Amino acid sequence: MREISGRRRFRAGVLCNSILLLIVSVYADHSSNPSNGTRSESHSARKGSTIALICFLLLVVAVLSFFLYKIWEKKKREEQYARLLKLFEEDDQLEVELGLRD
Secondary structure, three states, X not given: OHHHHHHHHHHHHHHHHHHHHHHHHHHHHHHHOXXXXXXXXXXXXXXXXXXXXXHHHHHHHHHHHHHHHHHHHHHHHHHHHHHHHXXXXXXXXXXXXXXXXX
């Protein structure tokens, strides 16, 4: 079980790093390769703020997804526990009806 969760963390880390490297490479490509010098500073500042906003939104979506997954996992666990309790309740009632236990 720990091996599976370790793999998931590793995959998530690789995904986050690859997205970060992609964003950094795009930003570095734009800043180190001025075409005609016609770009204004406001355009590059706007581009940087757009990238920062996208990174922030990705982070928010990732955190929200994590918490929703944890809530879903907890709900699923509670349902399985309730099903298990119901199974044992039915067995107890069956034993009483058959006279095996008072």
